[in-house]
Amino acid sequence: MKLALVIDDSRVVRKVARRILEDLDFEVAEAGDGAEGLAWCRTEMPDAVLLDWNMPVMDGLEFLQRLRQEPGGDAPRVVFCSVENDLDRVRSALDAGADEYIMKPFDGDIVASKLTLAGVL
Template structure:
C-alpha cells in the first residue's frame, strides 16, 4: 500500500542525510519530479518522522551520527506500515558487500554520491516510485 495525497496524487519522499547540502540538492531534484519532500538529519530523527507520517519513498544515507542508515532501515521495516516505503540508499559506500547488505535489509535501489537528477529519476523508476 502506497500512501500519497489522494486528492493531488502527490507522493511524499523523506530525505535522510546528515549533510544539509545533500538534502537541499535532493529536495530540488525530487520536487522537480513532483514529490513533496521532508528532511531528517539522521536515522533517529527519520524514525520519529515516519511514526508521524509514513512516506512513499525514503532517500537514505548510510553514514550518519546518532543512527546510521542501515539501522534506520531495519527499524523502519518493523514499524506499522514500514514495509511500504520504497527505500533508496544514497551513499558514498561503494563496497559490494555493503550494497548487498542494504538490498538484503530491504532497500530497493542504491545510488552512489555524487548524484544528479537523471540518476535519481532512473532509480525511482526502477523502484516503482515514479
Template sequence: MKTCLVVDDSRVIRKVSRRILEDLGFEVAEAADGVEAMAWCTAVMPDVILLDWQMPVMDGLQFVKRLRSEPGGDRPKVVFCTVENSLERISEALNAGADEYIMKPFDGSIVAGKLEYLGLCA
C-alpha cells in the same frame, strides 16, 4: 502527490535532493539522522525514503532495519544514497531492506531513473 523523506546529515545533500525530488513532483521532508527519520515515519509514512548510510545517532543501516520492523514500515521504497560502494556493503543494505542503491555523487537523471524503476515516477 507522492512524498519523499530525505535522510542525510549533510544539509547540502538534503537541499540538492529536495530540488531534484520537487522537480519530479514529490512533496519532500528532511531528516538529519535516523532518529529524526524514524520520528517522521511514525507520524507520516512517506512513499519513498532517500537514505544516507553514515550519519550520527542512528545510521542508515540501523534505520532501515528498524523501519522494516515497524507497522507500515514495509510500504516505503528505501533508496540508499551513499559513498559506500563495495559489493559487500550494497548487499548488506539490500538484505537489510533497502529497495535500491545510488552512489554519491548523483544527479537528477540518476535519481529519476531509480524512482522510475521503482514505479514511483514516469
C-alpha cells in the same frame, strides 16, 4: 502528491535532493539522521526515502531495519544514497530491505531512474 523523506546528515545533500525530488513532483521532508527520520515515519509514512548510510545517532542501515519493523514500514521505497561502494555493503543494504542503491554524487536523472526502478515514479 507523493511524499519523499530525505535522510542525510549533510544539509547540502538534503538541499540538492530536495530540488531533484520537487522537480519530480514530490512533497519533501528532511531528517538529519536515522532517529529523526524514524520519528518522521511514525508520524507520516512517506512513499519514498532517500537514505544516507553514514550518519550520527542512527545510521542508514539501522534506520532501514527499524523502519521495516514499523506498522506500514514495508511500504516506502528506500533508495540508499551513499559513498559506500563496497559490494558487500551494497548487498547488506539490499538484503536489509533497500529497493535501490545510488552512489554519491548523484543527479536528477539517476534519482529519477532509481525511483522508477523502485516503482515510485
